[in-house]
Amino acid sequence: MQEDLAIKIEHISKCYRIGLKEKMHDSIASAIADFVRSPIRNYRNYRSLYRFDQMRPGDGADSSDVIWALNDVSFEVKKGQVIGIIGGNGAGKSTILKILSKITDPTYGCAEIRGRVSSLLEVGTGFHPDLTGRENVYLNATILGMKKREVDRKFDDIVDFSGIEKFIDTPVKRYSSGMKVRLAFSVAAHLEPEILIVDEVLSVGDADFQKKSLSKMENIGQEGRTVLFVSHSMSAISRLCDRAILLSHGKVVADGPADQVVSAYLNASSGTAAARVWSDPQDAPTGPAVRLRAVRVRDEGGNVSETHDIRQPVRLEMEYDVLRSGHVLLPHFTVLNDRGQCAFITLDQDPEWRGKPRQEGRYTSTAVIPGNLLAEGMFYVSCYCLTLNPDSKQFNERSAVAFYVSDNLDGDSARGDYAKKLGGVVRPLLKWTTQFYPNGNKPADRALEHDPLSGRSA
Numbered sequence: 031m032q033e034d035l036a037i038k039i040e041h042i043s044k045c046y047r048i049g050l051k052e053k054m055h056d057s058i059a060s061a062i063a064d065f066v067r068s069p070i071r072n073y074r075n076y077r078s079l080y081r082f083d084q085m086r087p088g089d090g091a092d093s094s095d096v097i098w099a100l101n102d103v104s105f106e107v108k109k110g111q112v113i114g115i116i117g118g119n120g121a122g123k124s125t126i127l128k129i130l131s132k133i134t135d136p137t138y139g140c141a142e143i144r145g146r147v148s149s150l151l152e153v154g155t156g157f158h159p160d161l162t163g164r165e166n167v168y169l170n171a172t173i174l175g176m177k178k179r180e181v182d183r184k185f186d187d188i189v190d191f192s193g194i195e196k197f198i199d200t201p202v203k204r205y206s207s208g209m210k211v212r213l214a215f216s217v218a219a220h221l222e223p224e225i226l227i228v229d230e231v232l233s234v235g236d237a238d239f240q241k242k243s244l245s246k247m248e249n250i251g252q253e254g255r256t257v258l259f260v261s262h263s264m265s266a267i268s269r270l271c272d273r274a275i276l277l278s279h280g281k282v283v284a285d286g287p288a289d290q291v292v293s294a295y296l297n298a299s300s301g302t303a304a305a306r307v308w309s310d311p312q313d314a315p316t317g318p319a320v321r322l323r324a325v326r327v328r329d330e331g332g333n334v335s336e337t338h339d340i341r342q343p344v345r346l347e348m349e350y351d352v353l354r355s356g357h358v359l360l361p362h363f364t365v366l367n368d369r370g371q372c373a374f375i376t377l378d379q380d381p382e383w384r385g386k387p388r389q390e391g392r393y394t395s396t397a398v399i400p401g402n403l404l405a406e407g408m409f410y411v412s413c414y415c416l417t418l419n420p421d422s423k424q425f426n427e428r429s430a431v432a433f434y435v436s437d438n439l440d441g442d443s444a445r446g447d448y449a450k451k452l453g454g455v456v457r458p459l460l461k462w463t464t465q466f467y468p469n470g471n472k473p474a475d476r477a478l479e480h481d482p483l484s485g486r487s488a
């Protein structure tokens with residue numbers, strides 16, 4: 031393995047056998063005979079669970095009790111890289127982390143790892159329920175190869191970071207899952223591992239802790255150590271990782287800069303991209319007077335982009351040809367979220383063109399959605415055009431493009447410090463004020479005693 035590599039995975043496949051069915055018996059005699067033979071059958075079943083030598087990925091397709099959790103996965107990770115692994119449920123993300131943490135072996139292929147690994151895979155693994163938090167910290171650290179003196183030195187930092195000092199002498203079985211994750215992450219992150227592996231678990235912690243642990247991982251990366259991080263939060267992945275690997279059905283389908291891979295994943299799952307261009311006019315949605323040629327979602331800088339920070343404006347652009355002069359046009363967009371709820375419809379209001387007949391030729395119309403308006407999530411944009419007086423539909427392209435709004439935990443969007451799931455189609459940043467009346471002495475209601483916007487009293 032090259033000097034600068036921390037991890038090298040070559041052609042790894044992992045096969046699981048699932049659900050061997052019980053046989054039904056039609057007579058007592060057959061049930062008794064089967065009972066007598068069962069130790070031999072159980073032994074064969076047991077052996078077959080671990081024997082895959084006759085099988086290769088692909089053959090498994092015809093065997094219904096076999097799952098290829100990973101199928102010929104190869105990649106390398108340089109020292110000091112912070113890598114995100116993303117993909118749908120069952121894509122094989124946790125399986126890779128388990129192989130790298132030596133919790134399970136690959137069926138084929140090999141993984142080389144250089145450096146001390148510390149991993150956090152599932153809530154509560156590695157903790158003994160009857161031991162106290164303090165005892166578990168020592169137990170875990172020792173298993174990971176630390177001397178007692180080293181642990182003594184770091185103990186206060188670990189407990190401090192976890193924020194559970196009050197419960198440190200309570201048996202871990204009395205902890206909530208959030209408390210377990212706090213302590214487990216804290217131990218994993220303070221052992222100064224050369225490679226830190228973290229699976230999703232952080233989502234169990236509260237907002238504060240999620241923020242804290244994300245910045246801790248960021249620091250670990252900046253100190254030149256390697257981090258492998260699995261998450262379903264695309265915001266966390268884009269923020270934390272330089273590179274991301276997208277898995278689908280056990281295979282690597284994208285590997286590259288995190289933002290690009292996140293976009294590829296969101297596109298693949300929505301089936302719609304941020305730009306759609308009809309280069310052949312024959313295929314383009316059209317009416318007798320106007321033909322659509324392209325729809326694009328751009329960021330403030332004018333780049334076509336699938337992912338947008340919630341605080342930044344998003345530009346929707348439609349490009350169309352007017353085929354016959356003399357019509358007044360009404361281009362408009364409809365924006366829906368991924369539950370099909372309409373966020374808004376917006377009509378072209380450009381005073382330059384409002385009510386004016388247009389000449390033949392190419393046009394682009396752009397609508398700017400301000401920052402801090404839409405909620406986080408996927409949005410689908412439909413693109414319409416009417417000609418007026420008399421009204422006549424020209425084109426109507428549903429879900430022409432899509433984009434994703436991400437809401438990071440930076441504290442200055444409408445979610446503030448609240449990290450959990452927030453509903454709603456829009457998430458405007460509103461001005462809030464709260465009045466306090468000591469002893470409940472609220473003055474009698476007048477129209478508006480205190481105008482919160484101007485700050486002036488009425």
Ligand SMILES: Nc1ncnc2c1ncn2[C@@H]1O[C@H](COP(=O)(O)OP(=O)(O)OP(=O)(O)O)[C@@H](O)[C@H]1O
Pocket residue numbers: 046047048097098099117118119120121122123124125126
């Ligand atoms: N111990 C096991 N026995 C049988 N099948 C398993 C086992 N562990 C995982 N699998 C299967 O392997 C596949 C990949 O699972 P894995 O846990 O790696 O997915 P994941 O990408 O982490 O998904 P999620 O996002 O839901 O956590 C799944 O189809 C899963 O059912």
Ligand SMILES: [Mg+2]
Pocket residue numbers: 123124125229
């Ligand atoms: Mg998983």
